[in-house]
Amino acid sequence: MTDTAPLPTRAVVLGELPAQLTIKGGLNPFTHERYEVRVEVDAPPFLRLEAVGLDLAFHVLDPFIVLEDYSPELCEDDARFLELEGPAETRLLSIVNLKNGTGKATVNLAAPIVVNTRTGVAKQVILHNASQFSVRHPLTA
Amino acid sequence: MLVLSRKVGQALLLGKDIEITVLRVDGDQIRLGVRAPKSVSILRKELIDDVRTATADAGVGKAESAKPSGLSELAAKLRKQTSAPATAVAPIAPTAPNATTAPTNSPEKRQ
Numbered sequence: 001m002t003d004t005a006p007l008p009t010r011a012v013v014l015g016e017l018p019a020q021l022t023i024k025g026g027l028n029p030f031t032h033e034r035y036e037v038r039v040e041v042d043a044p045p046f047l048r049l050e051a052v053g054l055d056l057a058f059h060v061l062d063p064f065i066v067l068e069d070y071s072p073e074l075c076e077d078d079a080r081f082l083e084l085e086g087p088a089e090t091r092l093l094s095i096v097n098l099k100n101g102t103g104k105a106t107v108n109l110a111a112p113i114v115v116n117t118r119t120g121v122a123k124q125v126i127l128h129n130a131s132q133f134s135v136r137h138p139l140t141a
Numbered sequence: 142m143l144v145l146s147r148k149v150g151q152a153l154l155l156g157k158d159i160e161i162t163v164l165r166v167d168g169d170q171i172r173l174g175v176r177a178p179k180s181v182s183i184l185r186k187e188l189i190d191d192v193r194t195a196t197a198d199a200g201v202g203k204a205e206s207a208k209p210s211g212l213s214e215l216a217a218k219l220r221k222q223t224s225a226p227a228t229a230v231a232p233i234a235p236t237a238p239n240a241t242t243a244p245t246n247s248p249e250k251r252q
Contacts, residue, residue: 102211
């Protein structure tokens with residue numbers, strides 16, 4: 001029995017994300033849980049999570065696009081919580097930080113949002129191997 | 142909070158499976174060794190605070206997120222650097238697995 005759950009090892013076609021997500025526990029410090037997934041039509045591969053009924057939004061990215069050899073390890077408790085049955089229904093979204101402008105954009109690779117595309121339930125998870133990655137990974141060299 | 146004192150070389154046992162040993166004390170820095178099953182996640186506490194701060198910084202109002210200046214340029218740079226898809230792919234609802242989506246120029250295949 002493995003201690004960490006299997007995750008996709010390569011970037012996947014983004015079309016399989018559900019249009020709405022329930023992010024259990026919210027995105028600390030924001031407790032809101034329901035979000036709509038929107039495409040940034042002028043700026044692929046960026047996506048936007050828009051809170052339903054609250055003026056709050058985040059830009060997110062598939063972390064495998066940022067780091068091709070990204071090797072996230074998920075704790076078994078988290079995989080069980082999300083009822084993940086395998087990599088085919090698992091997607092990761094990493095929060096993009098544009099606070100200091102797009103020139104200094106960073107992405108959180110240590111704590112991605114893990115999505116069960118079958119159920120539409122997600123959770124922001126601190127990876128089992130979080131110390132290998134940066135909370136503020138720069139997006140451009 | 143349970144407060145205990147330990148000398149270098151002494152240990153604490155948490156439950157049946159977790160052992161923390163004080164390995165070395167160097168000025169204001171303490172070196173700890175942790176023995177625990179692989180299923181137990183061990184994190185520096187400041188990581189949780191760090192994630193919270195980063196998320197707090199990242200969350201914005203919808204108007205602000207709708208057209209961040211420079212995002213298309215950043216996206217173009219990112220696509221050049223990596224093998225990111227050049228065309229946006231629309232998310233689909235879970236009940237419509239066969240909904241058409243825009244094809245990507247270089248779809249990444251999962252291993």
